[in-house]
Amino acid sequence: LLTSSMEDYLEMIYRIQKEKGLVRVKTLAEMLNVRDSSVTKMVQKLAAINLINYEKYGIIRLTGEGEEIGEYLLNRHMIVEKFLKIITNDEIKLMDVEMIEHNLDPKLLAHLHQLVLFFENNLDVMEKFCQFKGQNK
Amino acid sequence: LLTSSMEDYLEMIYRIQKEKGLVRVKTLAEMLNVRDSSVTKMVQKLAAINLINYEKYGIIRLTGEGEEIGEYLLNRHMIVEKFLKIITNDEIKLMDVEMIEHNLDPKLLAHLHQLVLFFENNLDVMEKFCQFKGQNK
Numbered sequence: 001l002l003t004s005s006m007e008d009y010l011e012m013i014y015r016i017q018k019e020k021g022l023v024r025v026k027t028l029a030e031m032l033n034v035r036d037s038s039v040t041k042m043v044q045k046l047a048a049i050n051l052i053n054y055e056k057y058g059i060i061r062l063t064g065e066g067e068e069i070g071e072y073l074l075n076r077h078m079i080v081e082k083f084l085k086i087i088t089n090d091e092i093k094l095m096d097v098e099m100i101e102h103n104l105d106p107k108l109l110a111h112l113h114q115l116v117l118f119f120e121n122n123l124d125v126m127e128k129f130c131q132f133k134g135q136n137k
Numbered sequence: 138l139l140t141s142s143m144e145d146y147l148e149m150i151y152r153i154q155k156e157k158g159l160v161r162v163k164t165l166a167e168m169l170n171v172r173d174s175s176v177t178k179m180v181q182k183l184a185a186i187n188l189i190n191y192e193k194y195g196i197i198r199l200t201g202e203g204e205e206i207g208e209y210l211l212n213r214h215m216i217v218e219k220f221l222k223i224i225t226n227d228e229i230k231l232m233d234v235e236m237i238e239h240n241l242d243p244k245l246l247a248h249l250h251q252l253v254l255f256f257e258n259n260l261d262v263m264e265k266f267c268q269f270k271g272q273n274k
């Protein structure tokens with residue numbers, strides 16, 4: 001089982017690898033706002049369970065399994081973020097996503113995704129919901 | 138700050154006090170499916186922070202503050218349960234509620250409550266959502 005911290009690292013590694021191709025310890029430390037030494041420690045843990053390979057010159061690469069998990073985690077993050085945007089209509093805070101995502105089981109996430117898609121595909125319902133919330137304040 | 142376990146006890150004490158008036162250590166142990174000795178330990182902790190009074194003959198009584206928190210917790214449980222019923226349409230499991238409720242901040246709970254009320258007050262939308270899910274399977 002992965003800890004919340006491991007999940008955050010994997011999600012970010014996947015995000016960087018997708019956007020920039022190459023993931024460096026330095027970049028990861030900057031993006032996660034932690035020290036290089038913390039990244040190095042975590043990278044060793046993730047390499048030990050075969051989710052990443054730690055290559056020369058501080059370059060990190062996801063394994064096949066690591067990439068699969070990273071994709072799931074980034075997707076999960078985006079679904080929770082969209083869900084929160086729909087129900088709060090505020091700019092939602094990263095912390096709110098963080099509080100929820102790590103405790104969400106995959107089946108429930110799939111249901112949440114359906115709910116998000118339902119609102120996205122039925123903008124009249126979205127509008128009706130906004131009006132409803134306005135009245136109930 | 139209350140632990141998840143403290144929250145579960147307070148929620149159940151509130152539930153029993155509301156339904157039966159009197160809360161006994163024995164009843165609480167049965168309802169929570171734990172030993173009397175575990176209940177006694179927790180009861181001492183909750184009494185130490187003035188959320189309950191532990192009276193003669195194994196009788197537990199919520200203080201004013203304990204009752205307020207208990208009411209919030211039972212309400213939170215019911216909102217999360219209703220929300221899960223709406224999005225999953227299955228018989229939802231107690232564990233699913235437990236996974237979510239303890240990490241839910243009050244502002245987010247209020248938004249979730251609005252979403253539940255919206256569906257409850259717009260059964261046509263509920264119907265539309267069920268159809269949508271059926272198609273997307």
Ligand SMILES: [Mn+2]
Nearest residue numbers: 008011077098
């Ligand atoms: Mn995240």
Ligand SMILES: [Mn+2]
Nearest residue numbers: 145148214235
């Ligand atoms: Mn509960």
